Amino acid sequence: MAEQTETSTSSPDHADLHAPLSVAARPELTGGRRIGVLLSHGFTGSPYSMVPWGRSLADLGYAVEVPRLPGHGTTWQEMNGTTWSDWYAEVSRAFAKVQAENDVVVVAGLSMGGALVLRLAADHADAIAGVVVVNPAVATKRLDVKLLPVVKHLVRSFPGIASDIKKEGVAEHGYLRTPLKAAHSMFRAWPELVADLPKVTAPVLYFRSTVDHVVDAASQPLITSRVSGPVTVRELPNSYHVATLDNDAQLIFDESAAFVARVTAG
Template sequence: MTAPMTIHPLAAPLSVPAQPDLTGGRRVGVLLSHGFTGQPASIKPWGEHLAGLGYAVEVPRLPGHGTSWREMNATTWEDWYGELARVFDGLCLDNDAVVVGGLSMGGALALRLAAEHPDRVAGVVVVNPAVATRRRDIKLLPVLKHLLPSMPGIVNDIALEGADEHGYPRTPLKAAHSMVRAWPDLVAALPRVTAPLLYLRSTVDNVVDDLSEPLITGSVSSTDVEVVRLARSFHVATLDHDAPRIHEESARFLARVPAHPDGLPRDAVPGTSN
């Protein structure tokens, strides 16, 4: 009999219903995804800030995360996307509009949702998303994953002293190969993304290199693309010095996305002013 997996005490999902009295009467949902080998703790402060403004917020724990890297090695990109898609469907049922977003791999998963459901995604917010890399050792993953179960990981790439994302200290190679193998199809699908896009990018990122940004911003069909530089943060910017700016920029973005066909005034939505 297999022993039940132990879930990290900070890895519980975040689920907060909308408060339409704070958002001009409309129910707007926000789905945020954590990154590869991370867990909800890395983005909960971001989600909690938006929930405080009246938005419905969901921060799910992706399969294989928040437990152990060994358990994650038995999961794949499709498992992670499937969980996001399930939560997304629920948000769409309960809200008038849904914005999706995430950190690192979570941003890539959000972009896939936007590509597959352009009619249902009202906006996209990504922080240091990854859809490609210049690292040459990635090409060895198809072989390495059969020789080694894991390698030392990059965790807590955060400039703020004392911050902790509570991610895995090792990278499960089968899971990593699943993610990398999904990238080409995702990049090919990016032209189907039509929703407004807010792209938040750290100027120093020791995990995701500079290849993903031009691929994403140059491929999406969105006519509303805004890039914001995070000059004081490393990769896990959601827990870094620029976290307050991520909160503010996201609130501002949500205040204008989606559009308000009912003609509600801009000042009826949190984060805006006349």
């Protein structure tokens, strides 16, 4: 059977669904300081999953940058030609922009986006005031991952992981297929990141859905036990993986805003 070609979520008619978001700070709302927040979406997703969160922060006066990672928001076939290095280069570019335009920066991410911003926080510990992660992925209990170095040359994709959302009628508009070469690149980046988690000295706000069909329980203990900064864990009882679009989204928006205000005070 031929592999499915991406059409429904990544056609030109839907290009606006995947558009990045960039909003300048309004320091008159934040005590005269320019405070920036970088938000990163997850694997096979797009800014669509992060824009509501970003707009909620922008309404409070924070600068917001939501980049679109290379290979995302187009086709899974295109994504299969990109790697962790490409995605990290894009979040690094966005981080440099936010840092240059603001007095203080907080980084946040969903799923793989959480891993990417933890990588930023490890590499730029002195420049990041806080980290917010939602169902981040840095490890997995899945045994089939060990087969990817071989399988990725035989099969280009597996069924997609997008739209793991409890709320009825809501879609993430991610890919219908999971590109395996790209996935293998992500998995290969995890061990180095886990080893470097002690370099994360900023406070961490960790949101975790009680039911998540995408990211298993392997990541949370690794992150919470290894980062050097203080960690606050908040459970999301009424959301699945893409919690930023799910029933607990407003809780994420409100508590992350309070966190940003706290870690950037002074």
